[in-house]
Amino acid sequence: MTGGIVALRDLKVDLDSLDSVIEVVDIHKYFGGLKALKGVSFHVKPREVLGIIGPNGAGKTTLFNVITGFLRPDRGRVVYLGHDITGKRPHYLSKLGLARTFQIAKPFEGMSTLENVLIGLLFARRGRNGFRVGMSDLVHEARRILEVVSLEHKANSPAGHLTVVERKRLELARVLAIEPTVLLLDEVMAGLSSQEVEWEVDLLRRIKEEKDLTVVMIEHVMKAIMSFSDRLVVLHHGEKIAEGRPEEVARDPKVVEAYLGED
Ligand SMILES: Nc1ncnc2c1ncn2[C@@H]1O[C@H](COP(=O)(O)OP(=O)(O)O)[C@@H](O)[C@H]1O
Ligand SMILES: [Mg+2]
DSSP states (O other), X not given: OOTTEEEETTEXXXXXXXXXXXXXXXXXXXXXXXXXXXXXXXXXXXXXXXXXXXXXXXXXXXXXXXXXXXXXXXXXXXXXXXXXXXTOOHHHHHHTTEEEOOSSOOXXXXXXXXXXXXXXXXXXXXXXXXXXXXXXXXXXXXXXXXXXXXXXXXXXXXXXGOOHHHHHHHHHHHHHTTOOSEEXXXXXXXTOOHHHHHHHHHHHHHHHXXXXXXXXXXXXXXXXXXXXXXXEEEEETTEEEEEEOHHHHHHOHHHHHHHTTTO
């Protein structure tokens, strides 16, 4: 991904020519009578880190599911690199560089850590123009990705034997294999110690720079989200109640109140 050009199949876009990588417009999502999202709109600028915060049940994961095609919104649209992608399927969107991690990582437990990354690579490369890479090259690349997330020593361990922290890293490795343009991270810091959080933020910073990524991250760990995000969007009961620079948002009385009674 050089020069900001996203050269995936038919989607050729110069990131620098865009105001937004993702635009979410008036998204509504209902589950029966429950309104999980009620008219949420915002945009994600090229190369920024946008943090999404809000109490449990605010609609954050539902929003990711809508953006990445796992759920179809009842109203509203999602625009990615200038293209309306509302209702497009997840596998199609991930091939276009829209990659998300899952709050609960579910690796193929019986397969090795390396094999889990290989599956991601095979999927990402299949059908791509000029895909002539042999298996040994893919294995080499999978190992490189495991090195990036410091899991190379677990390459041959069954994924089912990984600790929580290691599973989170494998989840990250899996999406890096897709060569994403945008990384959507759903609570990748949950359950980590304070030291592990610092390590993880450093890692994400490095990956973001190296791969020239735009990052959207849902996170409860305030230390991480305040230090890593360029901007924050705050959801509460399915609505956006605040948006802006982290230090401004943290002082916003509506935001303070939304979090009161949480812990
Ligand atoms: N597939 C689903 N079916 C029914 N209700 C759901 C579903 N997914 C989420 N919800 C509900 O929608 C609301 C928002 O959930 P979610 O997006 O997971 O919140 P968050 O990620 O902010 O904690 C919650 O009340 C949750 O129970
Ligand atoms: Mg969630």
